[in-house]
Amino acid sequence: MVDVVLDAQHLTKVYGARRGGEPVRALNDVSVSLERGRTLGIVGESGCGKSTLARLLVGLETPTSGDLRIDSRQIEAGGRGAARALARRIQLVFQDPFSSLDPRMTVEKVLHEVLTVHSLHEGARGARVSELLAMVGLSARFATRYPHELSGGQAQRVAIARALAVEPEIVVLDEPTSALDVSVRAEIINLLVRIQDELRLSYVFISHDLSMVRHISDDIAVMYLGRVVEQGRYDQVFVTPLHPYTVALADAIPVPDPRHERSRAAAGVASVALRTEAVAQGCAYAPRCALVQDRCRGAVPALSEKSEGHRVACFVALDESR
């Protein structure tokens, strides 16, 4: 039987209508599940709801409706104790390590604090801090440094060490490499893969960097304006993408090969609509879609299985017999 460690069903998050404005449906009926020891990649552009999803998964916010389970146990909203218990099992690593580390705390103190809050390793915290640093590939001399004395890659390692300090089962990584130099990205990705294998962690890897998502993920969910529009194994989604939006995303990945790119640039398309306008009804991607048909503007296509494990929310893709 499949060992599902994290299961989110029909998550919806509506942000309130302030000053009489329209409420914003940041997340609309999103269902994802994560198998133990695997990585679920979430891709999409800003405003697609991927960071909202991250915040719901780790309990920083509560869904308007929907159901969240970790190890088949329902997560109840509210209460300090509940939040702390949840934090032990699922941790979040943010995009910008510098803004998620307190500038006035040394690396040692940052890690120490987490252990204290969760009453872990009492009496042996110093040893645990060294162990955590070693785990993320930092030597002991980093313990006494402040965030401003670290490079971007080192700071992100500290943020990862802090997440690992509570021995979580699941780590949600929200754009963990986007703020880093290209040469440092590879290091962090390699580190994440290594500690995942060592500690049998399960990851939710959120990014708009598709080449990284493709590299690290076992399964991928593509999001567009608050909904999952395609879902499947990494190779299904990237080798045989079904949704026109996934196709556009895959096309936009810069290929580090001048010859390849030149041929594509030569065939380059003119500008397309820039705004992702909220559509009153029908498929949210319809205004940008090259394959749009009348029915797309009438109803929202449901996420449906096209081939085993590969699901898509597109009338046109579902019709085509491939």
Added chain:
Amino acid sequence: MSGPLLEIRDLHIGIARRHRNDEIVRGVDLAIEAGEKWGIVGESGSGKTLTMLSVLRLLASPPLSVLRGEIRFDGEDLAHVDDRRLREVRGGDIAMVYQDPMTSLNPLLRVGRQLEETLKAHGASPAQAQARTRDVLRQVGLSDPERVRTSYPHQLSGGMIQRVMIAMALATSPRVLIADEPTTALDVTIQRQILELVTALQASTGMAVLWVTHDLGVVASLVDKVAVMYAGRIVEKAHTTRLFEHPTHPYTKALLESLPGAGSAHRSALHQIGSTPPDPTRLGAGCPFRERCPYAVDQCASSEPALMDRGQGSFAACWKEPSQW
């Protein structure tokens, strides 16, 4: 006399610290011909942005200052022109687009007014400025220029704002456009649109374009030539296809290998450059890349190589030729 359109010669930039002045750009030479497309590639701290800012005399001084070197635009030494001429060049002949478009516009002024101000500063009448603004907004693919013109920055998306910034840069028909990581803050599909837009505009106007970026992959399609910077110096200069197929500096090779390409196996270890870039203020003698270089020999610790001709238009600052790696 016809020389390069923009020429940087032996540029050194220093940063003043409490008791000393550290050199952080250490002798950059670059010659850009009219209409050429260049990629200036390097990690943060490599000096790429400082080099570009110094072209327009925009270095934050103090603590930064040009220690020595020359910057010539069309033969004219920009270090010695008066303020009036400098303002003509800045945003006129040479325009720049910055990384974070949201912080480059005044949030309290309508977009149109900000564009028109630039044009008026360069001698247009109010009516001309307004007409030109509409033109350039249309030129950058904004379908409703009148609406954009009368909007405040927060009413536009990131992609639209970056188009506005490009429109602003293009409004004065510059001969050189410096684009400093103009797409890093944008989503991938928008990024692609902006890259294609600038490429199309370059083709129609014939301006020279300098893309400043840390991501070699992004510029692969866009540029004719690439200069790779490391620790305040250019370590490799080459035609783009040559650079990608036959890198002649170990740092370039490592950068290319660290990109997850179609060729790298799923979840396999990506090539990493290892350790961290050196502190540019504490370099000492020798090649600054030697600590991270798999091919370093004794000589690399004692003296720093200058750019050497590697044939077929490639130049590399490395003691060892690729055949000796």
